[in-house]
Amino acid sequence: MALPETAAMTECLRDLGEAELIRRLSRFAPPGQFDDDTAAVQGGNDTLLINTDLLVEGVHFSDTTTSPQDVGWRAAAANLSDLAASGVTEPVGLTVGLVAPAHTPWRWVEGVYEGLSAALRRHGGFLLGGDCTGGQQRMLAITALGHCGPLRLHRNQAQAGDWLVVSGPHGLSRLGLALLRGEVDLRHHSVDRHLHAAAILQHQRPQPRFAALRDLLACKPLDLPWRAAGTDSSDGLLRSVQDLCHSSGCSAELDPTTLPLAPGWPQELNRESWCLNGGEDFELVLSLPPEWAKPWIAQAPGRQRIGRITTNANAGVHWSDGRGSVSAGGEFQHFQA
């Protein structure tokens, strides 16, 4: 049954946008099911969390900046990051759906699986199986699964008075991409050797933050309940804070003096925009009481406070110095074609 051309013209995915698409699709699932990055599956006396991500050639990866091994690593890491940001302490593994044109070289496929396997060896879990088929465009569909620890992190658990904290610096992945593409004029921006290497590593080999989650579980003050909100910054730091606010019905304030940038970041190099909207940083972004946040920050370098949840009413994300709303200009886009 082909749809009439008029219907195709009036309301296509381009017009709807991602948020509206998710809103419309949510009627097909139990309430709140689409509100987090992962879904819970009850396995006997155990809770498993499950997550699916798609990576499409030309949208999420490109042969010019990404080796097949890195495509595989990033695909696994992106999924495992969603699990870590939802409370998974022990990954079980993942399934792989691979679409590729018939002319795709075997070495590319092999490289992708090498990258997937390397990420699983590093972080735990097995390749559980999957499916392969032909198509016009290379595409990976990864579904990862893991055992949830004592705290399931939801987006909708932020409360006024919470600190907003992150597990590491932001903007590195975007800087790495820019360096790989030759977009940064190194005569005008002094990117030191350490920052250069860190940025490219963060772009090519991002790490899911299971260690940061385990520390979080271990350092909870005994008198506090198991209540914290969390997500990862795969779609950009600002977006993750907006998501926490939107889901929790809260507002947030970011401190412009504590932007979580990597050490040595050049003064004039897209500080704010890449830190807030660079995307694909895969750090934990948490909202929790200061008494819990402080010991967690103290346990490892890179962790820091970036702001706070101000009120239990959603009025968006503002700067703490009165500059007004934090801009979504140049926001990281997932839905494009």
Place this chain on the structure above:
Amino acid sequence: MALPETAAMTECLRDLGEAELIRRLSRFAPPGQFDDDTAAVQGGNDTLLINTDLLVEGVHFSDTTTSPQDVGWRAAAANLSDLAASGVTEPVGLTVGLVAPAHTPWRWVEGVYEGLSAALRRHGGFLLGGDCTGGQQRMLAITALGHCGPLRLHRNQAQAGDWLVVSGPHGLSRLGLALLRGEVDLRHHSVDRHLHAAAILQHQRPQPRFAALRDLLACKPLDLPWRAAGTDSSDGLLRSVQDLCHSSGCSAELDPTTLPLAPGWPQELNRESWCLNGGEDFELVLSLPPEWAKPWIAQAPGRQRIGRITTNANAGVHWSDGRGSVSAGGEFQHFQA
């Protein structure tokens, strides 16, 4: 890192074929992991089975023969069928990865989710979440999950002396496709009203065989162990028997007088080829002792014996009347582009 053109020329997926591709990929997973349609995940004291399938526009579905609702239903049914054929008695649900060009009409996406939801309402389980992204071609990646009953069906458990049995007739889905495409000349082939409707229904709304599995569990003779081999006939009946033989290291004999065709199938209408290689029938294909097979067959119409496992050495699939090897001519192809 772009691959050198020479590497791309020498060994591409088209040359390898599906079996060789799976063989090569199996080194990335635990032994035997790729031998079944599903993988096991331990959830506390419970075993969950998981399965991923891809459906690509132009390969697995087309607007000319398949409404968006049917695309969704078939995607869910194909995955649930793999679960049923592996021993899942209770589906948990599925995740959906949807790739679609930006010009895709919302009504198509909505229709797909309506079909997915309808199949889940009919057979159990929930929509667990997923991901949406842009791409050149419409594509669905479905990962389904369910609770395994007391018998996990593997492909590698067939033994000489077993009967080969099926849960229903074969070739119907292929006939339905031919009728929808107008490929059957109804002046030369008498397709009665009932067969016509059944064929189109089987093509558009195939059913995973959870009821047949539940009957199988209920009718096991007490003195037999929990040992049976199984798969579904999604890639064609012959292919499923070949898979059982290959995995079990057995040979099989099919009885040409008991081809599992639907009642009223016209004498001259591709009887053998569509029954054996039509594909997408989604029936259970089981290998088990006759004492267990007989009560199962007796419990519902459509179930029947199609042949037997002859020896514990893999010499392929033969006709029982001495005609020799059962031909794979016109075999159902999954990997194409």
